[in-house]
Amino acid sequence: MTNGNATTGLRDLNVGAPGADQIKGAVSAVYDDVASWSRTGDFWNWGMHDQEMLNELNRLRPGFNAGVSDGFSEQLYYQTLRGLPYSKEEFKTLKVLEVGCGMGEGLNFLTRLVDPARAVGLDISGAAIRRANALLARGDRLAYVEGDAEKLPFEDGEFDLVINVESSHNYPDVDLFFHEVARVLKPGGHFSHIDVFDPASYVRFTKLQQEIADFEWFHERDVTENVKSSIRQRMAPGSFFRKEYARKQMPLRARIIGGIGGSHYAGADFIGHRDALAKVLEFARIRTRSVAEYESYRHHLARRG
Numbered sequence: 001m002t003n004g005n006a007t008t009g010l011r012d013l014n015v016g017a018p019g020a021d022q023i024k025g026a027v028s029a030v031y032d033d034v035a036s037w038s039r040t041g042d043f044w045n046w047g048m049h050d051q052e053m054l055n056e057l058n059r060l061r062p063g064f065n066a067g068v069s070d071g072f073s074e075q076l077y078y079q080t081l082r083g084l085p086y087s088k089e090e091f092k093t094l095k096v097l098e099v100g101c102g103m104g105e106g107l108n109f110l111t112r113l114v115d116p117a118r119a120v121g122l123d124i125s126g127a128a129i130r131r132a133n134a135l136l137a138r139g140d141r142l143a144y145v146e147g148d149a150e151k152l153p154f155e156d157g158e159f160d161l162v163i164n165v166e167s168s169h170n171y172p173d174v175d176l177f178f179h180e181v182a183r184v185l186k187p188g189g190h191f192s193h194i195d196v197f198d199p200a201s202y203v204r205f206t207k208l209q210q211e212i213a214d215f216e217w218f219h220e221r222d223v224t225e226n227v228k229s230s231i232r233q234r235m236a237p238g239s240f241f242r243k244e245y246a247r248k249q250m251p252l253r254a255r256i257i258g259g260i261g262g263s264h265y266a267g268a269d270f271i272g273h274r275d276a277l278a279k280v281l282e283f284a285r286i287r288t289r290s291v292a293e294y295e296s297y298r299h300h301l302a303r304r305g
């Protein structure tokens with residue numbers, strides 16, 4: 001049997017950098033897989049630790065994470081609301097969209113804090129969205145839809161607030177994503193973006209901030225040290241994260257990708273931690289070193305003009 005690629009020439013088309021559709025296909029396949037072994041209550045981010053914010057959260061919802069999480073991922077979500085000009089009453093009137101919502105836990109958490117009129121989570125992973133709808137959706141108040149950040153399946157001006165948490169670094173074309181956010185936001189609406197950056201993606205981001213005239217950027221907080229603190233605490237022996245990781249019924253390949261004690265999933269590269277397994281996988285080119293190039297984690301807010 002001949003190799004299909006050799007006869008069709010498709011192989012040539014695939015030479016060089018992967019195309020946008022290939023990247024999206026790979027990303028959704030990875031997260032579909034992760035959704036199949038994630039447990040209820042799982043977030044898919046590195047979290048952050050800020051004692052003042054944690055105290056605030058505990059005042060707002062005492063024992064918000066008791067027995068269910070270490071609270072770091074909830075703090076990262078809480079950060080997305082900080083600096084927004086809405087009172088508690090105003091939040092109740094808002095239509096909120098989260099792009100890249102994963103299993104939907106973060107948006108569910110935020111709706112418990114600020115109770116918006118309607119919240120919609122979107123993700124490219126069909127498996128994550130099915131889980132979110134089965135476990136967390138609440139009629140018209142909280143719904144989850146499968147879709148692509150670069151082609152949002154919503155009308156112009158449908159939302160008051162769009163949030164995006166540790167997701168946009170996966171998108172092949174952040175420019176398209178930002179234009180889509182501007183399109184689905186009402187004039188005067190807000191965009192809250194929090195993500196990790198490598199030097200090149202931060203340059204691209206600041207260029208987009210200048211180029212996209214629809215947005216007026218009015219807040220930036222560098223939370224790199226707060227995120228590193230979360231990762232360090234998760235990597236500590238006996239941590240909540242390590243115990244949960246040990247309990248998960250994960251297939252072997254997911255454990256290999258995840259590194260020893262789940263270090264890769266926890267973002268350990270970001271604190272310069274590379275375990276022996278990571279070094280072997282990098283040497284064998286099964287795993288790239290590129291994640292280690294991330295250098296900052298930042299929160300930005302913009303107003304739609």
Ligand SMILES: C[S@@+](CC[C@H](N)C(=O)[O-])C[C@H]1O[C@@H](n2cnc3c(N)ncnc32)[C@H](O)[C@@H]1O
Pocket residue numbers: 024027028031042043044045099100101102103106122123124125128147148149150164165166167168170171
């Ligand atoms: C690191 S996870 C963060 C998930 C969630 N925000 C959280 O913090 O738990 C990144 C998410 O972005 C989603 N994603 C990646 N590319 C996407 C795209 N083009 N459109 C929509 N979602 C995407 C992934 O499927 C994944 O759920």
